[in-house]
Amino acid sequence: MLQSVKWGEFLLRDLFEVASSKKIYHANNLENIFKNQIKGSFPYVVRTTRQNGVRGYIIEDEQYTNDANTLSFAQDTFSVFYQKQKFFTGNKVKILKPKFKNQNEKIMQYITACFQKALSRLSWGVGSTVDTIKIIKIQLPICENGAINFSFMEKFIAELEATHIAELEATHIAELEAYLSVTGLKDYKLTKEERQALKDFENKEIKWKDFRIGDLFTRIKTNKLPYKAKELPQEETGKYNLPCLTSSFQNQGLNYFAPREGATILKNVISIPSNSDVYKAYYQSRDFTVLSDAYAIKFQKLKEITSKKYLFLVTSINKKTNLPIYSYKNKLGGWNVVKDKFIKLPIKEQEEIDYEFMENFILAIKKLIIKDVVEFSNSKISTTKKVLNK
Known part of the structure; x- marks a missing residue:
């Protein structure tokens, strides 16, 4: 798509009015800077290169907010961001007000990206004046007659957004399939037995008894290996x-690798330091x-x-x-001590x-965890769609 477009060069002054902030708010003088936006607050835009330039949210006199649908330009860090809503600023932040009529969000985002690319050759601390x-010269797509191709910009951003959502959904499906594959489950719907196990546990209807660990488990004898930990690689390498x-x-106690020859290979057991x-x-669960x-x-x-x-x-x-x-x-x-402890x-x-009960309870917990992951992922996709469609 980008290969076929024609480009033209434009001076920033032909595209935007460069204005000063209505009022400068110094962070040290502010009573509160909220992490999340609350009622009556507006974004506090500073010279940071992160979070769309927003340090937080502040509640101040609304008459000093700068216009929405404009760009913020940090003079020291040379970072530019599209500001969708009205905002306050700190020191050395200019407001770029568009002179062109096509001012929808997608077009403003595209121009912001082109502007930031033009600023990439500049570095922090150089400083700038109005x-x-x-x-500053910006490269923008143009039509055959040399006019700015706003239609191309809008379509390009729309395609990026659609691709992003498609990738999120594909990743979501792949992650769900991976979770189910690892756990050996077909889906995360609770069976009647699993629901009952959770209900009985929550209602404290389960009867418990103390069992001596040594009566339930036996320690496995293993061959002594002729290695010290520091002599072994921490990543799988060749015969190691x-x-x-x-x-x-860390990593369930498995941080080194040794050859299989002469080793007692274990699997489907419990390890204890x-x-x-x-x-x-x-x-x-593995060798x-x-x-x-x-x-x-x-x-x-x-x-x-x-398992x-x-x-x-x-x-x-582990409760003991x-x-x-x-x-x-x-x-x-060691085992001589642990074997005499009792577990319920x-x-x-x-x-x-x-x-x-043990089987159904663990299956239920696994499924609930997967369900939480799926719901979080669905929420992330839904939020992304809402943000992009605003």
């Missing part, structure tokens, strides 16, 4: 492709091995256990291990562990 601002568990609480500042347990200052435990009450049940169990364990009282100075200890688990009438 006279030097007036003779097996994540190694240490006492770190034995010498750390934070004793947080993690469910490990890894133990390097140092940590160990892995496996649930022994079921021959097969799903949802493990996620429920690891949360229960991941506590602020433990640190390098006040260590929790849901039970049925016969006082057997209620695995069905």
Whole structure:
């Protein structure tokens, strides 16, 4: 689209009237600068190059607001922004009032971009006067007769907006599919059983029982690796492709990579640090091995256990291990200590562990999280559409 357009050069003074702000407000003298716009406030435009030049919002005498649908020009930072609504300014901010009739938002945005491009060769601190601002040259699209091609500008911005919305929607769909794929879910609608699990939990209708961790789990013996952490790469490289568990609480304790040869490869277990500042347990769903200052435990009450049940169990364990009282100075200890701690688990009438509730509860939580992400994404797209259609 841009390749076929003709361009013409225009002086700023032929396009805009360069005016001073009706009143200069110094930030140090203002009683309040609000982060968000509230009733009776207007944008406070300063020389910043961020946030459309808006430092915040202030409530002052409205007669000193500058006109809406104009451009703000910061004389020191050489930043120009389209101001859709009336606004106040700080020091060294000029107001550019359009002389042309075609003054809709899309055209003003296009001209702003062209103006900012013309200013790119200037740097902060050079300074400018009204006279030097007036003779700044701007490249704009023109018609065959040399007149400014306002129609092209409007169509170009409209196409950009449509493309942006389409990209947001495509990204939204891709993210949702990715979330569902990772969690193994087809959708995020709660089943009858999942709704009931949430209801029972919220209404405190679940029965709980204390279980000794050592009666539920067994520690897994692993081969001692002939490496120190500092000798291993922190990124997967060649044969160094097996994540190694240490006492770190970052990245689930998996911050190094070792060769698979000679290593005990684990998966679908829980890892716990034995010498750390934070004793947080993690469910490990992928291949890894133990390097140092940590160990892995496996649930022994079921021959097969799903990731949802493990996620429920690891949360229960962390209520006993991941506590602020433990640190390098006040260590929790290893398996010999942890195995004798008790965790609370849901039970049925016969006082057997209620695995069905654990499964449904975790599935419900996963779906609610995905639902929140989807609703946030939908809201972002909807807001973008409203902003662009104003």
